[in-house]
Amino acid sequence: MATISRKAAEPPFVLAIDTGTSSSRAVLYDRLGRNIEGVQMQTPYRMHTTPDGGAEIGAEELLDYVKRNLDGVLLIAGNLSEQIAGVATTTFWHNLVGVGRDTLALTPVFSWNDTRSAQSAAELREKLDEAKVHARTGCMLHPAYLPAKLLWLAHSRPDVFRAVDHWMSFGEYIHLRFFGKTFCSLSMASGTGLLDQNRCKWDEEVLSALPISVEQLSPLVDTNNPLTGLRDEFAERWPALKNTPWFPALGDGACSNIGSGCVSNERIALMVGTSGAMRVLWESKNVNIPKGLWCYRADGRRFVMGGALSNGGDLFAWLQNTLRLGSPEDVEVQLSNIEADSHNLTVLPFLSGERSTGWAAHARAAIVGLSMDTRPIHILQAGLESVAYRFARILELLSAEVEEAREIIASGGALLKSPAWTQIMADCLGKPIVTSVEPEASSRGAALLALEALGIIEDIAEAPASMGRAHYPNPERHERYRKAIERQQRLYEALITNPWSAQ
The missing domain is CATH 3.30.420.40 (ATPase, nucleotide binding domain)
Structure with a gap:
């Protein structure tokens, strides 16, 4: 509850x-x-x-x-x-x-x-x-x-x-x-x-x-x-x-992971609010940190590793306002009725620069493939898909480090307000996504760690998070998105210098 x-x-x-x-x-x-x-x-x-x-x-x-x-x-x-x-x-x-x-x-x-x-x-x-x-x-x-x-x-x-x-x-x-x-x-x-x-x-x-x-x-x-x-x-x-x-x-x-029930390496947390992040939290005495990802701590015995996007829900809001797409309800219906990657557009979603995985702070957004047939809803869909593609690259790196992860738990107001975007994420990532219904994951995580420190609960895992609807990936759409991810990466390499490539 x-x-x-x-x-x-x-x-x-x-x-x-x-x-x-x-x-x-x-x-x-x-x-x-x-x-x-x-x-x-x-x-x-x-x-x-x-x-x-x-x-x-x-x-x-x-x-x-x-x-x-x-x-x-x-x-x-x-x-x-x-x-x-x-x-x-x-x-x-x-x-x-x-x-x-x-x-x-x-x-x-x-x-x-x-x-x-x-x-x-x-x-x-x-x-x-x-x-x-x-x-x-x-x-x-x-x-x-x-x-x-x-x-x-x-x-x-x-x-x-x-x-x-x-x-x-x-x-x-x-x-x-x-x-x-x-x-x-x-x-x-x-x-x-x-x-x-x-x-x-x-x-x-x-x-x-x-x-x-x-x-x-x-x-x-x-x-x-x-x-x-x-x-x-x-x-x-x-x-x-x-x-x-x-x-x-x-x-x-770290608190968001804990508050949404992602307290071991069997669950990956996907959070999309203003920005976005994908994280795994687990207990360990030490850690090896792979390039492309970041690694922080929840406390002295728990690490949290993942990637972050500077633009998530703010990109959704910017596109919706700029393109004057109408009410959120109308937009949701339109998104649900459009085929995956059917618009011939490729987007780099870097309104505020890039963090994971290339860490190109100078990167800026781009939309390629516009034509007379392009409608505003197509641009929005392509933008939302582009964010999912960046998460797919983070997931690829995380999966090499955390093989035990079986499901993805979604949180964050921007994502949870749009089942259509959550489904795009599931189709793109190729894993089931279960929505967290905890209204305030970060504050709840901080509260659980305080309860543990006070000795009121023995371990944060004692207080499981409440879960909502599950979104299952469509294999056909997943395959289509795999090709779109490659197309986005080619555009990325053409327009943006990856700092790691100079090492």
Whole structure:
């Protein structure tokens, strides 16, 4: 059961804060990881974008959304708030904020899709062996990650850069402002490009190429190291949380896997929200990281490996709005009635550059094959298929590393709102896709890890996720899509230089 009524909810509870790239939420879960019906708050927002590739939001602006959500959810919770045993936090991976000595932000929060540091990433590739860095950190020298952003900031905003006392993620900033001190979870650190994944330490070689010191980064901790004792201002504002343990912020991708029930290498998580990702999570003492994929951590004993697309649901929305296709219901009917790859179009879906598998930050979208016969719905279908083709390339690499995977679990608002797109994914990937009906996979995953750390549940697998409809692949359409994937790859090679090819 994805949700539970207030009356049936079993204490103790965990309050989860989930801050993503387009909204911030606060959701209350019971001891079995069930979303308590109606006890949540959500605030939508938009990143501030710039013509040169910037994507950022004010740190205090974002913090205000978190505060408002906490105000609202505690008001809704009423007497349930007296039985909150812990506060979990998850935020979007790869974000960065610079903080002064007074614990106030000196920079905005820079998002993973801020591409202004592309030239700095190229500069780092001249200094460092990218293949070796990737093998240690699980991250490429790419604008999505912190090394390139830090170097870019040192070049572009030297006065601000010198004034920054500490560099951190927004999740760490939440705790710094609420408690006056902070730490960095292994999960959040693992998505920075600064962590040696197997040693669980900041990577000395990468740091040596940057104008910062390790003392400017937060201490590393695992998920079972909470903070307690809110600062007076916030203890008065939220008395129910005054002495409640607040667990370190975790990466949203790892939490999404856990929240959607993908907690072993038998299940692959497919998430398509604003962006997209395909991930496998499993327990291991160490990991070998293949090229083309990234590898991060959920915690000290769980790795998460996969690939990410910079454009997913935002491509769907952009095409629908730009082409003026009508209501979502009409679009869904039209998509369901068109044959697979019947439009003679080939699309590269890189509105915001490429991450997996080629990591070409400079890549941009392209539509090839337009004719007088092309209709707007054909362009939309080709765009959605193009995203599925990129996931197929990620799946190919993942399958070589995780042979046990038997099914794919789909989550994310963009995908779940479109059964037609989910069917395209199943036909393209050639595997059954089961939809997750967990309404908030990332916050649920953070709550489950907090419940495990508190000893309320022994293992996150004890709280299985709720599943919905299964989409089964059509063999004929799958074969047609295999040829289309090859066609897209030829276009990719013609238009875009793959960084790995130069190694």
